[in-house]
Amino acid sequence: MIKLNKLASVGAAVALSVAFGAGASSAKETINVTVLSGYPERTAWVRVFKEFWMPEVNKRLAEDGNYELKYLEAFGTVVKPRGEFEGTQKGIGQIGLVVSAFHADRVPLSSVSYVTPFVSVDLALNPKINDDVTFSIPAMTEAWNEHGLEFLGHMATIKTYAMLSKEPIETLENFDGLKVSGAGLNLRWLEGLGTTGVPSALTKFYHDVDSGVTDAMIAWADAVGAFKLCEAAPYFLSADMGAVTALAVVANEKWFNNLPSEV
Missing domain, CATH: 3.40.190.10 (Periplasmic binding protein-like II)
Incomplete structure (x- = not known):
């Protein structure tokens, strides 16, 4: 239901994982990653990240067996809500689950869902469209890069x-x-x-x-x-205000660019 972006290129697959996944025992090298969210695990997007993204990425890494990801899940502990942006930017964590609506002054184009109410409530279609728009408009990803962050994809969608x-x-x-x-x-x-x-x-x-x-x-x-x-x-x-794609998965850009190309 949720599309993983950039899996065919560099390391977005790595940066979207949160724990051990399939094939972890055969991995030759472990990459430690801290994931930041100011929200506790019972929050929808944190659950989705933990239950889908993290095992899926290690599952894909296990196909070659050279790497595995070991994550520290800093959910509702290290930073407060709204603190994920700066926490990832400063390297407190390598991956951040950022509610883009809180940072409209920094990444204004990423809040497009919040200025287009009464749209489709299709939970598969909405994030796909937002991803397609983001990756096709350089200014949208460059806004994250200006703050030392690599945009990896949207994840959580609120139905209404x-x-x-x-x-x-x-x-x-x-x-x-x-x-x-x-x-x-x-x-x-x-x-x-x-x-x-x-x-x-x-x-x-x-x-x-x-x-x-x-x-x-x-x-x-x-x-x-x-x-x-x-x-x-x-x-x-x-x-029936319509669905919004509320959360962006981002990585510390310096860390992301130093990942092995396979990852």
């Missing part, structure tokens, strides 16, 4: 955002006066409705609403269960 609130929202007038937690860019979708957007992160949404800092949040169904958001905001309003 919804509004979770303390009180039911039944009319457009109900938005007036609400304080809403969101990623930042998606708060622009509420402009003109009388809301006040509060840039935050998924790991903080529950506390934002529960403590009264905000009245509602923009989140998605998987997050509601994984982070028990419904306890703080029991009302769920789906407006």
Whole structure:
């Protein structure tokens, strides 16, 4: 369902793995890699990365048997949400799972999903299109390179955002006066409705609403269960805003360029 990019060229396959995979015992050389995410393992994109990408890459490396990847999974520990960009850039980790919407000032073109709402919710089609667009427009990958990062591919796609609130929202007038937690860019979708957007992160949404800092949040169904958001905001309003490809897998460029060509 998820396309691995650049597998026919240099080392993107390596940089997209997170643990031992098939054939690890036959590998002649082990490459140690730290993967950074400020989010815990229960987050959808971290699960996908760990359960699919990491064994798939070692499976492919095992075909030649010369290398294996051994990863330190720094999920929700070494950096906080939004810290993956700089953490990978500075070499704290070699691979980062970066929510591009948090860094629109640095890689603005990579946030295209957040300025094109109401598109297809096809979870296979959406990241493929975003990858095709990114790899066909040099300015998009070069923006990452300017910060010492190698863009490897998009991964996590959110099927659609919804509004979770303390009180039911039944009319457009109900938005007036609400304080809403969101990623930042998606708060622009509420402009003109009388809301006040509060840039935050998924790991903080529950506390934002529960403590009264905000009245509602923009989140998605998987997050509601994984982070028990419904306890703080029991009302769920789906407006079919469309899918967004929220996460970019990037590598420290210097480390990536020094990988064996086979890897």
